[in-house]
Amino acid sequence: MATVKTTPNKPKDAGLEARQKLGWWHAYRFLILRRLSQLSIILMFLSGPLWNVWILKGNYSSSMLFDVVPLTDPLITAESLATGYLPEWTTIVGALIIVAFYAVFASKAFCSWVCPMNIVTDAAAWLRRKLGIRQSAKLPRNLRYVILVMILLGSAVSGTLLWEWINPVAALGRVFVFGLGATLWLVAVVFLFDLLVVEHGWCGHLCPIGAAYGLIGAKSLIKINVVDRERCDRCMDCYNVCPEPQVLRLPLHGSESDSPIVLDKDCITCGRCIDVCPENVFAFGSRFEKQVQVKNI
Ligand code: SF4
Ligand code: SF4
Secondary structure, eight states, X not given: OOOOOSSOOOGGGTTHHHHHHHOHHHHHHHHXXXXXXXXXXXXXXXXXXXXXXXXXXXXXXXXXXXXXXXXXXXXXXXHHHHHTOOOOHHHHHHHHHHHHHHXXXXXXXXXXXXXXXXXXXXXXXXXXXXXXXXXOOOOOTTHHHHHHHHHHHHHHHHSSOGGGGTOHHHHHHHHHHHOSOTTHHHHHHHHHIIXXXXXXXXXXXXXXXXXXXXXXXXXXXEEEEESOGGGOOOOOHHHHHOSSGGGTXXXXXXXXXXXXXXXXXXXXXXXXXXXXXXXXXXXXEESSSSOOOOTTO
8 A cells, every 4th residue: 555645746746746757658648649639620620621621521519520420519409409490310410429429438538538628728727736726616516417407498498509609619619710719708718717716617517518428428438447546645636637526536535335437427538637646546447347557658
């Protein structure tokens, strides 16, 4: 069993110990891979305008992969259905493809591996740690599920796609794909909200898209495994970087009867806890078995 630290690492130093002990690549690998994934998707949207090869045509709400495979945001589709309007079959098929993918594979992987807003909210969280901002207004984490229900009810009552008026994910997508736009202020508001008002405020408390993906991927296959609780020396680096730190408590510090697998639907499968842990406590795995180590990286 590791010697428990009497003084946990400071939030601003999260990942430093892993970098010193295990090397630079180990301490950042999943963060780098996620940024590559997010930027590749932006490039796929840009491939048409830039090179006249349309890998992804459309936007984060609705797109066509190679002009053949429809991909649609399930929340928009649900809003459409709530208004009483039956979307075109390509929209429905696109939503079903997305739902099937995230339901089977990784919990909320859209949030960490696809959504461009993750770059903004991670930047706010990083700056918050570096500036030592500890104050945070308290909001219930399940507020996002309440917002999700309100959006669907609001769409049904108003007959409009309510969320699309203020959707900052779509707004940022337009910024990346079409250049700076009038909706950039929405993105700036989210950044400042996360930096100054509520820690992980947007993704962790408010975003209804994340809430929808949480419900969709609640039983998904890929989960974070706590490989060996005994190795944990309570440095707290994982809690400091995790955008949903409440999901770590039971798998890591629960009782014998608590599963060592992060089964909570709010884990975004970002792998940042694996990166920063100097004791190699975590690994990607499945919800059924422990310790499926990602060996080659
Ligand atoms: S699991 Fe790793 S990073 Fe988290 S507190 Fe324990 S030793 Fe630190
Ligand atoms: S538990 Fe790990 S993978 Fe899940 S959200 Fe937290 S840091 Fe990311």
